[in-house]
Amino acid sequence: MKIIAGLGNPGSEYEKTKHNVGFMFVDALADKLGVTDWKDKFDAKIGEARIGTEKVLLVKPQTYMNESGQAVGPLMNFYKLAIEDLIVVHDDMDIPAGTIRIRKKGSAGGHNGIKSVLAHVGDEHFARVRIGIGRPLPGWTVVNHVLAPFATEDVPKIEEAIKYLLPAVECIVTDDVDMAMNQYNPKKSKKKKAKAEEMQEGEAVNA
Structure with a gap:
């Protein structure tokens, strides 16, 4: 069984942030998976589904972002799951709006939700x-930024x-995770690479 935990804050005022x-x-x-029945357990909203032959729990912690681990940790313990059975989906300020990255491990990178999950599961x-x-934006604090809705131009992104990411997580x-990283993580553009090589060749000829 796998847990797919999406991090966020409960309450309608945070819904679009x-x-x-x-x-x-x-x-x-x-x-996509036809889940309509959500149960309130372990300080989280939990839906059950299957992806292929694998049972999955879809989890939305209701503890507020900074205490996400209070929901994820006890769930992992209850179902006696290995750390590799956990997939966490979260926002990231270090990459442009709408860009995605899949990683198989790592530190919290300043993200309080991930910091809390790490503290409660004890493994990265x-x-x-x-x-x-x-x-x-200039003059905005991090809190202002993460708790504001997306700019209109960023919504479609x-x-x-x-x-x-739906097929990537599946x-x-x-x-x-290695297969997903290979197939879905953004790759450097081949055109850009070819252009750079052309320029280098041109410089060599002109030298």
């Missing part, structure tokens, strides 16, 4: 699915990122 892209993703995956070897929300479940 940047910090809630983890919830947005889990809701989109629930729609779980898959992270990061959805970029970009940096704060986020919707596209979530749609793109790939983590049915295959593994």
Whole structure:
């Protein structure tokens, strides 16, 4: 069994905010998998589904972002799951809005939700699915930024990122995180690489 935990803040006032892209993703995956029955357990909203032959729990912690681990840790313990059975989807300020990155381990990188999960599961070897929300505007604090809705021009980028990640997360479940990273992480453009090589060749000829 796998746990797919999307991080966010409960309550309608936070629904459309940047910090809630983890919830947005889990809701989109629930729609795709036909999950309509959510149970309130372990300080979380939990839906059950199957991806391939694998049973999955879709999890939205209701503890507020900074205490996400209070829901995820006890769930892992209750079901006696290995750390590799955990997939966490969350926002990331270090990449542009709508950009995605899949990682198989790592530190919290300043993200309080991940910091809390790490503190409660005691191991960094779980898959992270990061959805970029970009940096704060000049004069904005980090809190202002993450608790504000997306700019109008960024909304379609986020919707596209979530749609793109649905099969990526299914790939983590049915295959593994390495396969998903290989297939879905953005690759450097071949055109850019070819252009750079052309320029280098041109410089060599002119030298």
